[in-house]
Amino acid sequence: MVSNKEMNESIENRGLICIQKILAGEQEAFRDFILLFQRLVYSITSKLIVCQEDQDDICQTIFIKAYQNLDQFRGDSKISTWIGKMTYNTCLNYLRRKKHLCLEDHHIDHYSNKHQNTRDTPDHLTETQDMSIRLHHEMNRLPAQMRTALTLYHIQGLTYDEIASVMSCPEGTVKSHLYRARQLLKKRLLEKYQKEELIG
């Protein structure tokens, strides 16, 4: 089975090939580039923006911006860090412009509750699936920066310093976000599950 790390390395290498082709004038290679990094862009955007239509618009803007600035990518950092930072900053600018920053957590909680009620039918769920849905629900209740740090670390497999670069903050702040987020998640899961269920 391919590990997250190996998969990310493969995506990075294929991304570099795409960039070289695009810079050589092969515009169609950008389609592969989009397919490689759309999950990363969407997973960051979905942690910060609630409305699906806005997410789509922002993700499109990010990829067009990435295309326009592709010749400025120097290879000093990973492509995922470069495009992740662009995504994070674009989302923050959008939220500042829309003045959604303070409301956003409430909205996400509301949406996720709705989402949960329609899907959470225990008859059809195994215990792990149930725990995973609960975890996502609890994750959505966390502040946006903690959610983003968790996603980048656990799902996208970025390191502390790469996350710090994406979120433009010190590495210590990233660690603090991650530690506090996991501590909160564990506490909240323990309120819903028996300790033995979590220990396995």
Added chain:
Amino acid sequence: MKHLTDHEIQAWIDGDPGMNRFLIEAHLHQCRECRDCLKSYQTLYTVMETAEKPLNIPVDFADRIMAQLPEKSFKRRHASLWKIIGLFAAATFATGIMIMTSPWTQYFNESSEWAQRLNRIFHAIRISLHWMTNRFYGTMIWLICGICILFCLMTLDKLFSCKWRVHFNTNQ
């Protein structure tokens, strides 16, 4: 017995180099409560890593973007080439000044006519720049030229290494 903090347990799972693994492992070995806490964090990590919430990416997402891509030709490589030529010229000029202002420069062996001419030109420049060759100005001009050359080399290295790295990685 003092238990491990949540931060220490998470740092141990993350493999954070900033903590003492030996001390943490020694404590985990003898403390059941901390082992339980570790196991619950490990479950949390597993659930987070294996169960990503499905993302609603439109099927035609890439097509939509491809249809909107602006016409753009990437000409920056030529600009970089000019930058490299400019830096190379600056480095050569700085080296030339260093040689000409050096009191040890012997110029060329005057075995041919063109060498004699060059020597005369160099000599004229050297005389016009004689004020630079005294101790203070001479040292200053050498320092500035040295910094110039160093800066040029660093920039050249950065320009080349990025392109090389992209090239190298793509060929793997």
